[in-house]
Amino acid sequence: MTEKTSDVRTGGCLCGAVRYEAAGETVFAIQCYCRDCQHISGGGHAPQFAVKRDTVAKSGPLKTYCLKSDAGNDVEFGFCGDCGSPIYKTSSQAPELIFLFAGSLNDPTGFAVGTKVYEDRRQPWDTS
Numbered sequence: 001m002t003e004k005t006s007d008v009r010t011g012g013c014l015c016g017a018v019r020y021e022a023a024g025e026t027v028f029a030i031q032c033y034c035r036d037c038q039h040i041s042g043g044g045h046a047p048q049f050a051v052k053r054d055t056v057a058k059s060g061p062l063k064t065y066c067l068k069s070d071a072g073n074d075v076e077f078g079f080c081g082d083c084g085s086p087i088y089k090t091s092s093q094a095p096e097l098i099f100l101f102a103g104s105l106n107d108p109t110g111f112a113v114g115t116k117v118y119e120d121r122r123q124p125w126d127t128s
C-alpha cells in the first residue's frame with residue numbers, strides 16, 4: 001500500500017490497437033478476487049494498480065461496460081473493442097482513480113503484487 005513509483009508505465013491490449021500511458025505514481029495496488037474481476041480476467045483474480053485518472057492517456061478502440069458492484073458502486077470496465085483485452089476499471093467509490101490491469105502493461109515484470117481484497121470470493125482452485 002505504501003509502494004510508490006513515478007515511472008511512466010505504458011501498456012495496451014493483445015492486438016495492439018489500444019494503448020495507454022500512465023504518467024502518475026501508483027497510488028496503491030490490489031489483487032482482487034471478486035466475482036466481477038473473475039469475469040473480467042477469465043481467471044481467479046485480477047491484479048491491478050490505481051493511478052490518478054488525469055495522469056492516464058488512452059487511445060484506440062476502447063469499449064466500456066458499466067455495472068453495479070456488490071457494494072453498490074458504479075463501475076466502468078474498459079476493454080479493447082477489437083480483441084477484448086481488459087484494460088481498466090473505474091469506480092464511483094474513488095472517482096479520481098483509474099485501475100489498470102497489471103497484465104496489460106508492456107512490461108509487467110516490475111509489478112508488485114498489492115493488497116489482496118475480496119478473498120472471501122477466492123475460488124478453491126486459485127492458489128495465488
Ligand SMILES: [Zn+2]
Pocket residue numbers: 013014015016017018080081082083084085
Ligand atoms: Zn485489442
Ligand SMILES: [Zn+2]
Pocket residue numbers: 032033034035036037038046118
Ligand atoms: Zn474485483
